[in-house]
Amino acid sequence: MVESVVAVVPDPVGSGGRWCALGADAGAAGPVESVPDLAAAVARREAAERPRWVWAATDEMYPWLLERAPVRPARCHDVKLVESLLLGMAGRHGRPRSLGAAWARLHDLPEPPDAPEAGADDQPVLFAADRQHLPQDADPLTALIAVYADQRRRIAASEHPDRTLLLCAAESAGALAAVEMGRDGLPWSATVHDELLVGLLGPRPAGGARPALLGDLSLRLQQALGRPVNPDSPAQVLPAFARVGVHLRTTRSHELREVDHPAAALLLRYKELSRIHAAHGWAWREAWVRSGRFRPEYVVGGVVSGRWATRGGGALQIPRLLRGAVVADPGHRLVVADAGQLEPRVLAAMSGDAGLARAASAGDLYAALALDAFSGDRPRAKIALLAAMYGQTSGEAGQLLAVMRRRFPAALALVEAAARTGEAGGVVRSRLGRTSPTPSASRFVDTDGADDAGTADTDGAASAGQRAARSWGRFTRNFVIQASASDWALAMLAALRRRLAAIGPEPRLVFFQHDEVIVHAPAELAAAVEAAVAAAGDEARRLVFGPTPVPFPLETHAVTCYADAK
Structure with missing residues (x-):
């Protein structure tokens, strides 16, 4: 079945807009049509053919649509987010990523800077940043189609086009979910x-x-x-x-x-x-x-590893002491799903290490690891595995790391190769191709996490340059794991969003945090939602990691209060 793809832009003023169907070559496949009520027209076309909508930026376009019509698009291609991914893959982290900037690069024009992110109280103007960045004689729809076609060419030319296409689709789907979660809100008493x-x-x-x-x-x-x-x-x-x-x-x-x-x-x-x-x-x-709803503003891809951030509100750090305030509506449940031990499972799946895969298949990965290599001592097994992923070498962790290297050579080879690449100033990639910045672009990265995990520099005589190289090696060592975990989480989120829509209009995603989601649903649909969560996790495993024996279970709890899920 040929996918329907439609590029769409709103009019500068009013509620109308224009669109154009696109062909397999990403070029125009029909006439440009003008519609007086764009939101209503998008809703009708979405119901009829469920196209993949191509637009400049989901966080600008989609809130505008939701304010005007009850439309929840199944799929989109977010030019701004995809441009950021492709720039990263080309070693150009931090370059402007708007439609206007991408258009300028296509025509060898000076790149306009990205507009500052809107604050919590700001009311963003639809496409304002993109319009001011386009030349006055440039048509926004023509520019959108040209940039989309160029992005598709770059995706096809990547090392693994299928993976890159999946990454771009998952990132774009995440942007749809982020807008919806901010609009629907997390129930808060x-x-x-x-x-x-x-x-x-x-x-x-x-x-x-x-x-x-x-x-x-x-x-x-x-x-x-x-x-x-x-x-x-x-x-x-x-x-x-x-x-x-x-x-x-x-x-x-x-x-x-x-x-x-x-x-x-x-x-x-x-x-x-x-x-x-x-x-x-x-x-x-x-x-x-x-x-009665906490309505955060999620920033998709706000961290270079692919994790989300928030524009204020602290949605990704709700303290355990306050989770009792998250209470479902009467007759509803919060289906809380948590992917436990996600990063160790990612390491097992990516490396193909048979021993680590066996441990992952046993349920509690750390407990199985302890029985296999650490005389049943689960805390020591956990320290050893975290040391492998974060590059901790001081104290007991260094000794345990030697055991890991002997018993799980493929897993250690993967992270240590990533560390060496980083120390040499190179870049590493996630499973789907998300690319780390170079040390020269380190202003885009917060590497404090490695130090917080207990990493210490044991060579007091090392030069500042050597210490910096080792620090960057610790970053790239974990980047391949954390960014691949983000790949899985986004694919899971996209699959879950689709499956919830198939259940009906009532189950709503209301929270996402790295490896955890919350769905607010009528109590009678809680079991169906839990099944959808499990299926989405397994679908993401197959899409991202292929035929791996490593399971990625999502533990679910249907509760009336978030605090009861842990």
């Missing part, structure tokens, strides 16, 4: 949220003052340290700890947990509650929760 905040922090203070419990913790911290100190100021906290014989490099939580001093426990608790107050407190709810 203000009453429960208030109860939780009062229990954690005390009554809501007036005038933006510090909550009572935070004030009490601050006072107790000062008493434990024997001097006045601002707990929010590392410049004051570190010297205060040093005066009582505790020498810290930072005030990060993982370092404080290793300290046997009462002030450390007090500071840890203060930091935890202060973070809740700042990131998910009363002011946060007033900004982000409307009509």
